[in-house]
Structures are given as C-alpha cells and as structure tokens.
Amino acid sequence: MSTPSTTEPANLMEAIVSLAKRRGFVFPSSEIYGGLNGFFDYGPLGVELKKNIRDCWWNDMVRRRDDVVGIETSIIMHPKVWEASGHVAGFSDPLVDCKVSKNRYRADQLFFAPVLITGADGVAQTIGYVSALESADTTGELQAAAELMKRKKAVQGTLTAVQPRDFTEAKPEEITQIPSPATGNPDLTPPRAFNMMFQTNVGAMTDASSVAYLRPETAQGMFVDFKNVVDTGRVKLPFGIAQTGKSFRNEITPRNFIFRSREFEQMEMEFFIHEDDDWAKWHRYWINWCKDWLKSIGLPDSHISEFDHLKEKLAFYSKGTTDIMFKFPFGVQELWGIAARGNYDLTQHATASGKPQEIFDEATKKKFVPHVIEPAVGLDRIFLAVLASGYAEEQVTDEKGNTETRTVLRLSPRLAPVKVAVLPLLKNKEALVGRAQALYTKLKRKYPCFYDEAGAVGRRYRRQDEIGTPWCVTIDFDTIEKEGDTFTLRERDSMQQKRITEAELFALLEEQVY
C-alpha cells in the first residue's frame, strides 16, 4: 500500500451531511413528515460521539478539577428568571421580512452595498443597490452582483470596490432600494426585534399568568442556584459551577446543518471570582484553557483563532468577550464564547428576588457580590467542528496497483464512537471466530467496540475508517497457530499494521482513551 494522497471533496459540507445520514450520526428530525427546520436527531453513532464530547468536557471541566462543581437545573424555570436576566426584554435578533416571497432574514446576516460608478468627468453616481446573505465570501458575491448591474445597465465609468454593510445599518431611504435576495426587487421591511424565546404554558390554564419559557441558555440555572451551591457545596472563591443541557432558541434562520439550530445542547461554566480579583487574568486563563481543551479532543490548532468583541458593542455590564473561532467549511465562525460579565447576573437576581446573592469575605469582614467569567459553548457546534476537521477523502493504491477512494473520519480516540473493531480473518473457521469473540467480550466490558465478520477484511477496514474507529484488530492464523497469542493491529490514519498482544492492546487503549 503506497502513501495515500488526500483530496478535498468538492463540497465538504455536503459530504459531511451525507456521511452523517448514511452512517447514522445525524438525521433530520421527524424526517418521515418532511423534517422540521432547525431540529435534528442523533443516530446510534451520533449519540455516542456526542456523549463522548460531553463526557470529555465534564471530566476535564468538573471531575478533574478541585475548583468546579456540576449541577443540573430544570429546562423550564420561573418566568421571573428571564425577566431579571434581561431575556424577556432583550433576547432578540433583528428580523427582516420579504413582503413578496415571505422569506425572513436576520438583518445582521443580510449585507448590501451601493453600486458606485465614477464617470470620465470624475463625478460618482449610485446606479442601484446589491444584496447578499452572509457567506464565506460575502464581499466577493456583492462585487460580482455590482459588476453584473453595471453591465446590464450599460453604464460607462469605473466601478468602486463594494463596501458591504449589514441591513441593521441601512438608512430608511436605502431600505426602499435594497433588493430582497429572494425576488431581486426592493421588497424588504425595516428590521424589527424578534424575541427568540420559545413560550409555553405551565398547568391547565393558558392565560398570561401561566406563560413560561424553554430556557435559551443553561447559564441562568447556575446564577439562580448560586446560593444553594455556596451553602451546601463547600466551595471557596474562586470557583465554578458547570452544567450541560438543552437550550432552545427560535432562530430566524437556522442554518449550516447543526451549527445553528433551534434546539441544541450547551456546556457552560460560571467561574466566580472575588470582586477585587484580576478579571483579565482569569479571562485569559479560561480562553487558553478552552483552546487547549479543543486541541485535546483533536481539533487542529490551524483552525482555531480568537476574536475580541469591540468594546463599544459590549453590553454595559460586560468587561470583555472573546470568542474562540473555528474554521468551518462555510467560513470562520464562533465556536466558544468567553465573557467577563462582572456581577450583573447575580445582582439582577438579588434585586428581582429580594434574596441577597453575596459572599462573606473573611479578610475584610464584608459581604460582596462575586464577579463571573463565563465560558459557554455549544455541544452540537463542537460535534460539527469535529466532523468537518476529521473528514478526509484519500486516494489509496494497493499492492496490485489498484487505486480507490477511502473516506476516513480522523476522530481522536477520546471521541471515537467505536474504539476498536474486532475482526476474525474468516467467519467459517471456528478457532478464529472463538478467539475473536473471546477478545471482543473482554474488550466490551471497558470500551465501546464492534465485532464484524462479514466480507473481505479490506472492506471491513473501510467501514470502520468511515466511522472513525482508531484501531482494528484482526485475529488471523498466526494468532491461533503461532506462539504468543498476537493479533494484527491496524491503525486507521497511517493504515500501518503490526502485531500486538492482548495486554499491549489494553495498555494502548488505557493510554489513549481517557
């Protein structure tokens, strides 16, 4: 077998979505009824991959630290929680309607530019407007649309390079000229605030008094239970409270598969510090921790970057927010937000509930409200980052010179749904099958593994490559005929093979799967 060459699929997103469906990672929700936009189901392998990501996070963030404890709070909380947190009044996105097509857009994801032509006399004139939805190359799309407009209108002169702005910045006189992406005509409404919380009713009455919300973030659970944890948890500042769980947002434009959906899972941690502590030091500490953690689950350093939110765009209470960005197939986008939120949330809940949310400082003998640093990430987004950066198509040539495409999911052994596949060389040789079954039974007690005796070994390797199984062990004639009870261990990425004993196999798994 020669060294494989990797080829980028023409459309990586399509390739991932197709693999996810074909191999049982992710399905559209309620698919037999046509699906429901923004909702997804996780299949047998997907649920394992998701659990492994969650478990890695929980182990590293909570169990392996002495300064973070975990909780699990309810999805539906008292509606006053969301009034105090500011979500009822302000958890909204700017919505734009297309009056003709009835399509809806998020104004901050809809870009436009005037088309400016400078004539031979040096006078510049606007000949119209172009628009494009946010993409990996929004500016390129707008520029192409501007050139097309110039050609169609047969205007002489020099086209100025487009300066994209988002629709929230459009002036009233521009709104009446900017074309809708659906119709190409100026059919768009001015933006209006659209609250993204899903409403429901608690109890038998469906009047205003029973209105409740599906939580749009898990974070408020940590703030509302802060005193309960302090009073019962033997915690001392600085310390964190973490939880994982479902959140719900009625996103205007769910898109990019599971990147932005309406039901998703978050993994959040609120790290409480003394009001006089150096918040910037802790903020940096958690940014670095999150980046290192992403690398520990196999995401490539080359895909990870930081984005600091502009000071003037931060909420008044926020001291700073940095997003860890990831290079997704559709562009560099937010993966993980790390926000320094001051003491805003605890103060809000203290005021709204009438219950002080303070800690007693032994040194100064004074009470104070702790400040917080919040690393908040979406589990489904990490899942997508893992699939996107792990997916590869390779051209491999065997000893006979035949070339074929191998699809491989390069998942970290920490995350792989199946850690090892056990393959008897032949299914009709009792001794091979017996030894393989015995190994499989023993492995299964500790590690998710898979037994496969159907088809040629090469095909069986390919099936495991596609679902990201790091190792296959083949029980062959050397295993049963030669001394030493060794198997062939085949490594997924290099496709290298070597002989290994059962004890060595367990030692390898012990070291790599944690």
Ligand code: GAP
């Ligand atoms: N408590 C703070 C908070 O929720 P956020 O930036 O709104 O902050 C945190 O969300 C993370 O949750 C994001 O960085 C992203 O990874 C994930 N997330 C947010 N909205 C999402 C959606 N609609 N679908 C999937 N993941 C989402």
